[in-house]
Amino acid sequence: MSAPPVRLVVVGGVAGGMSAAARARRLDEHADxxxxxxxxxxxxxxxxxPYHLSGEIARRDAxxxxxxxxxxxxxxxxVRTGHRVTGVDRDAHRVSVVGPEGTYxxxxxxxxxxxxxxxxxxxxxxxxxxxxxxLRTVPDVDGLRAAVDSVLAGRAEGDAPSAVVIGAGFxxxxxxxxxxxxGLEVHLVELADHVLTPLxxxxxxxxxxxxxxxxxxxxxxxxxxxxxxxxxxTEYGDELAGTLGQVTVTLxxxxxxxxxxxxxxxxxxxxxxxxxxxGLDLGPSGAIRVDADxxxxxxHIWAVGDAVEVVQAGTGAGVPVPLAGPANxxxxxxxxxxxxxRTTPQKDVLATSIVRVFGLTAATTGLNQATLRRAGxxxxxxxxxxxxxxxxxxxxxxxHLVASFAPDGTLLGAQAVGRAGVDKRIDVLATAIRxxxxxxxxxxxELAYAPPFGSAxxxxxxxxxxxxxxxxxxxxxxxxxxxxxxxxxxxxxxVRSHKEYGSGHLEGALNIPHTELRDHLEQVREAxxxxxxxxxxxxxxxxxxxxxxxxxxxxxxxxxxxxxxxxAAVHPGL
Numbered sequence: 001m002s003a004p005p006v007r008l009v010v011v012g013g014v015a016g017g018m019s020a021a022a023r024a025r026r027l028d029e030h031a032d033x034x035x036x037x038x039x040x041x042x043x044x045x046x047x048x049x050p051y052h053l054s055g056e057i058a059r060r061d062a063x064x065x066x067x068x069x070x071x072x073x074x075x076x077x078x079v080r081t082g083h084r085v086t087g088v089d090r091d092a093h094r095v096s097v098v099g100p101e102g103t104y105x106x107x108x109x110x111x112x113x114x115x116x117x118x119x120x121x122x123x124x125x126x127x128x129x130x131x132x133x134x135l136r137t138v139p140d141v142d143g144l145r146a147a148v149d150s151v152l153a154g155r156a157e158g159d160a161p162s163a164v165v166i167g168a169g170f171x172x173x174x175x176x177x178x179x180x181x182x183g184l185e186v187h188l189v190e191l192a193d194h195v196l197t198p199l200x201x202x203x204x205x206x207x208x209x210x211x212x213x214x215x216x217x218x219x220x221x222x223x224x225x226x227x228x229x230x231x232x233x234t235e236y237g238d239e240l241a242g243t244l245g246q247v248t249v250t251l252x253x254x255x256x257x258x259x260x261x262x263x264x265x266x267x268x269x270x271x272x273x274x275x276x277x278x279g280l281d282l283g284p285s286g287a288i289r290v291d292a293d294x295x296x297x298x299x300h301i302w303a304v305g306d307a308v309e310v311v312q313a314g315t316g317a318g319v320p321v322p323l324a325g326p327a328n329x330x331x332x333x334x335x336x337x338x339x340x341x342r343t344t345p346q347k348d349v350l351a352t353s354i355v356r357v358f359g360l361t362a363a364t365t366g367l368n369q370a371t372l373r374r375a376g377x378x379x380x381x382x383x384x385x386x387x388x389x390x391x392x393x394x395x396x397x398x399x400h401l402v403a404s405f406a407p408d409g410t411l412l413g414a415q416a417v418g419r420a421g422v423d424k425r426i427d428v429l430a431t432a433i434r435x436x437x438x439x440x441x442x443x444x445x446e447l448a449y450a451p452p453f454g455s456a457x458x459x460x461x462x463x464x465x466x467x468x469x470x471x472x473x474x475x476x477x478x479x480x481x482x483x484x485x486x487x488x489x490x491x492x493x494x495v496r497s498h499k500e501y502g503s504g505h506l507e508g509a510l511n512i513p514h515t516e517l518r519d520h521l522e523q524v525r526e527a528x529x530x531x532x533x534x535x536x537x538x539x540x541x542x543x544x545x546x547x548x549x550x551x552x553x554x555x556x557x558x559x560x561x562x563x564x565x566x567x568a569a570v571h572p573g574l
Contacts, residue, residue: 006028007107008024009110009111011113011274012036012037012116013035013041013042014044014305016305016328018071020112020335021033022331023331023335025077026075033078036106038082041138049138049140053141060138084097086098086274087274090279110300111301113288113304114305114327115270115275116306117268119265120266120269124166124264125227125228126226129262131147131259132261133261133264134264147261148182152182152183161183161185163186164259164261164263165188165265166264166266167189167267169196169198170355172263174356185215186215187257188218188219189223191221191222198351198353200370200402201570205569206362207360208220210358210359219253222255224250226249226250229247230246246260249262272288275303282309284318285309285318286320287320293336293343294334294346295337302334304333312348314372314377315375321351323351325352352427352430361418377412379405380471381403382470383561384462384540386462388418388421388454389420389453389455390451391455392451399420399421401416407471409468411429411433411439412433413433421454428460439467440468443461445460475547475559476547476557477560479561480561492506493524494512495511495513496513504564514546533558535558539563539564
């Protein structure tokens with residue numbers, strides 16, 4: 001007599017839940033699989049929502065990947081939208097459900113929780129005003145598109161409506177771009193001192209410049225305090241009554257921004273209330289703790305997606321990482337585990353991410369400098385600014401690439417900003433981190449090369465070369481954030497051309513172009529007066545050559561990582 005079919009209940013759809021359900025069906029044709037989704041949409045492309053808002057994805061239906069009907073037809077899944085799970089009876093192996101027709105209990109042999117994440121609600125008065133929106137779900141984008149259409153229709157030609165976006169993370173930046181594409185004047189408010197806080201501080205000014213160039217007004221280092229109807233007095237008085245905009249957003253520095261609509265995206269937190277109620281183990285962040293097979297502290301319950309805790313690569317810390325890629329892999333792994341298949345244990349998560357900001361692309365993988373410092377991990381930082389393909393081939397665009405290496409050369413993290421070729425390099429570097437590659441390995445990678453696509457020395461190879469030189473002492477370096485000490489204790493030698501020097505330079509720096517350096521060594525020696533020599537150029541290439549000359553002549557010399565390009569980003573007042 002054959003065993004009864006497995007009763008699998010999946011709570012939540014989208015990336016993690018639907019991956020688990022679909023994989024389970026592919027592995028077991030006879031399993032009884034029920035998916036319970038509290039919203040009306042069980043499988044949609046939430047990463048595509050900003051591009052539907054902008055109009056780039058014209059058809060709303062393109063975002064709806066599957067419906068209960070298509071999932072029933074293709075995978076024989078029982079998908080119930082509008083059904084909310086209110087409790088888990090772990091002893092009886094039952095979940096309590098509230099659906100359109102009332103409440104009921106549903107038994108399970110295995111339960112997969114995929115509740116996702118919920119938006120963080122910041123302490124801003126007036127967030128319930130109808131002009132305030134978020135951007136995480138299909139109803140969110142429907143409401144936001146309708147609001148944009150309404151304010152555009154209600155304004156005279158040439159009179160652009162305005163929007164305030166609160167939060168300059170990935171979704172916030174995508175919302176800014178989408179709203180600007182629709183013709184709105186956009187203000188971007190961010191509590192941190194730079195946009196896209198996962199990005200290292202020396203790269204963020206590139207994004208800020210691009211945003212400003214496209215008319216976005218930045219408000220950094222401040223928070224939104226309140227949202228109030230424009231015709232209502234605020235603590236700052238009623239002088240704004242009658243101005244354009246449905247609401248006024250008041251910032252912590254007293255700035256008052258009239259706006260037709262407000263978009264709030266300051267982050268998310270794990271939607272782990274159901275797991276907590278069921279007594280499952282949670283991490284410090286509130287995320288559900290799981291093992292390498294996605295199993296929770298209950299052997300009959302698995303969890304996947306934005307609500308679970310993952311191991312951060314490089315630190316070993318347990319953190320939530322709300323990204324679609326890990327969620328999809330977790331769903332597949334959970335299904336394998338539920339059905340007794342061999343699993344590929346979950347790897348530490350790199351949180352590789354990418355975003356488009358008008359004409360720029362920014363991408364990250366692994367640990368950024370702030371995380372490395374907080375964790376007390378010793379590291380060296382490299383900055384390079386190569387072209388994305390051969391410089392002699394038309395259209396070469398500069399990539400600003402930052403990477404951190406352990407003292408033994410192991411790559412720990414990398415970030416890049418540029419107009420082309422960024423995604424390719426970060427994907428290679430993400431693979432390198434996963435493989436435990438070192439600077440030596442990067443230097444030896446064989447990557448595709450033809451002039452329209454890359455260089456014989458690809459930026460990834462160049463990163464390896466630079467790291468090799470720094471780590472083995474061939475190229476001693478100094479960093480832009482050491483400027484105060486450098487100016488006080490060393491001779492600053494600027495080896496750019498006289499024309500470049502004239503366009504902006506450090507006060508007191510000695511300017512000798514690198515091609516003339518060998519003829520002026522005594523001048524350098526006299527100016528240094530026994531002090532070390534801190535060399536810089538525009539991007540780091542010429543200063544490296546000059547530093548090698550000085551080292552060969554017995555000087556205590558070092559080169560600025562990333563050159564003037566990085567220095568000006570870290571010290572924008574130069």
